[in-house]
Amino acid sequence: MRIGLTIGQAAAFAGVTVKAVRHYHQRGLVDEPDRDASGYRRYGSPQLLQLVRVRTLARAGVPLAEIPTMLDAGPSRFAATVDEIDRRLADDIAELEARRTTLRRLGSGDRALLPDRACAILDRLRELDFDAVAFDTYREGMILAKALFPSGFDAYLARFAEAIGDPEYVDLMKGVWAAGAWEPDDPRVEALAAAVADHLLNHPRLTRFPDDLNASDAATRYGLINHHGGQEQSPTFDRLTALIEKRLRAGGVDIPRD
Amino acid sequence: MRIGLTIGQAAAFAGVTVKAVRHYHQRGLVDEPDRDASGYRRYGSPQLLQLVRVRTLARAGVPLAEIPTMLDAGPSRFAATVDEIDRRLADDIAELEARRTTLRRLGSGDRALLPDRACAILDRLRELDFDAVAFDTYREGMILAKALFPSGFDAYLARFAEAIGDPEYVDLMKGVWAAGAWEPDDPRVEALAAAVADHLLNHPRLTRFPDDLNASDAATRYGLINHHGGQEQSPTFDRLTALIEKRLRAGGVDIPRD
């Protein structure tokens, strides 16, 4: 030991790691001390004082980049910077609190992905005993609808609520889901398509489209929502959909084409 | 527009940046969609759904690395992970709160660097009208002492408090600070050294050293604290210090040599 502390001692006394001390040197926050004959850094009191000050500021949440400014600043400028850092810390805390809130919604199913109204509809769907595939498809459709037509999402939910409040239509929807397992040329397909289309034509509110559907890419977005399930892999399902759409168009309903 | 959304549209609908979407692809969080003829990514509903889910988790503070696990996990594992993330968030919040506390201490002078007892002594020094250089030197000495002899710091403060409670000794200290401006061979130097040494020998508690001074590098640390000011640049000051130490050693006080 010649004169002064080695980097390890200085770091230990200041309560930081050796790596951090070297980092502070690189950032110009603490002066490089003189080296001894073998090239080791030897810390004297000036560097130790700088180190303690820098560590204190850094631990208080001051970004390293702003520490030189703060050390040089007069009391008023110093106080102003402290205020600003404090505000940033408060913001960060608020954001973390918000994350915790989101996280707690996440803990209970879909409440982070969908608003309460949508979750209520999903609960009702579960009560109505739709099968898991149908349920998932509806749920995903909601998530997509919320992302793709945010401004029309309330109207979408309203239509959805109306549809599941109509027992006759609920039966028809269950029939549609059951149809996935039929043969494509099953005679029941045409009958079901006719029944669904007639019901929709008699209840026009169920087929009203969101207001922003007139946007140029609306058809693409509509297609994404309506044909997103795994069900349309079934040719029967495809045929059923095509038949229903054909009848609806014949009945004057304007359905976007993919 | 052929089929599906471009990356910009998908990002906008999911409420993230294009860059983030590509980042998620790279991390394997969202499947790469098919490309169109010109190599553009075309997003369909499966990728959009993944994107919305990933965004929701990421915004809730789930680290990207854990998102695949969470998406695959069953409800109980999912809930466990949520709990753990929540705990981490709570810890982060607590740490930020601690930073704010430190920051507020920073706002009022040295209260972040020194405990209240030390600040009280510094306030008293100010009242006793020590000049700015002396004051800064004492303050820096305290900071160094706290870092270098943490376990002996309370005793150090007690000695300090006793010293400044002794009006005779305070006068002598002021004389020492004034001596920096004298000529080195000023006859007052010897007289002052004698007075200081006599006073210290008559009040042995003022020269008691910290308990851990017997550590191997204690002399180095002691030297750092005692000779850290700008004052020892003055040859008069050096001579005064040497004279005092010589008299003290002669009086039986054990002073480490640098």
Next chain:
DNA sequence: GGTTGACCCTGCCCCTGGGGCAGGGTTCTA
């Protein structure tokens, strides 16, 4: 049919605050 502006592509470096490791030299202790 040419231009313009808005998109898209890949790939690279940048930010914070250091952590970790490689490969080599030095000092202290047993």
Next chain:
DNA sequence: TAGAACCCTGCCCCAGGGGCAGGGTCAACC
């Protein structure tokens, strides 16, 4: 005199993207 414990520089790494370069594509307008 050996080994442990330091020290040195230099490089790559972490999260969550941001920014830019350099080049291709698409749609609309004149």
